[in-house]
Amino acid sequence: MKRIGKKRQGDIEPDLTSFSDIANLLIIFFILTTTLARPWGRKVDMPSAATPPQQQNQQSDTPTINLMKDRITVSDGGKEGEKEVTMNELKQFLWKKNFPQMDEKHKNVSVETSDDVPYERYYQVVTAIAAAGGVVAILTD
Numbered sequence: 001m002k003r004i005g006k007k008r009q010g011d012i013e014p015d016l017t018s019f020s021d022i023a024n025l026l027i028i029f030f031i032l033t034t035t036l037a038r039p040w041g042r043k044v045d046m047p048s049a050a051t052p053p054q055q056q057n058q059q060s061d062t063p064t065i066n067l068m069k070d071r072i073t074v075s076d077g078g079k080e081g082e083k084e085v086t087m088n089e090l091k092q093f094l095w096k097k098n099f100p101q102m103d104e105k106h107k108n109v110s111v112e113t114s115d116d117v118p119y120e121r122y123y124q125v126v127t128a129i130a131a132a133g134g135v136v137a138i139l140t141d
Contacts, residue, residue, distance in 0.1 A: 062137075063097065064110040065090065067117045067125060091128050099133030109134040 066073040066082065074093055075082040085093065099107050109129050113122060129136050 061106065062108050062110055063093075064112060065125060065129075067111065067113040067122060069114065069116040069118070072125070087124060087128070090125065091132070094128055094132035094134060097132065097134070102133075104135075107133065107135045108137045110137045 061076075064075045066075070071084055072087070072090055073082040073084050074090060094109070111122075111125060111129070126136050
């Protein structure tokens with residue numbers, strides 16, 4: 001009858017030290033040959049904190065984009081009030097503002113978001129503002 005777990009004197013165990021050497025060499029090889037991909041994204045200029053909040057509220061010509069889960073509204077800061085727009089209409093609105101020709105302090109675009117806005121939608125709006133030459137001003141409660 002064969003005993004389980006006990007070794008006989010005639011059993012031979014292979015030498016496993018060469019396997020650890022090969023594993024170390026493979027680790028070194030993969031570390032040296034790995035190329036690290038640099039993360040990419042869009043550069044976004046944020047407004048400086050030097051302007052007091054009272055002065056920002058007095059600028060009525062600052063466009064405001066209000067992001068909600070299912071819709072986007074835009075107010076131009078004028079008497080028109082808010083109007084609901086699609087993403088393409090928002091891009092057209094931002095390009096009509098001609099931000100590259102404006103003074104630095106008038107390039108701000110206020111973005112108000114609700115808590116349930118998906119990140120992808122927020123990123124699309126911020127990218128559209130940056131592509132048009134505007135500077136994002138995020139409003140929080």
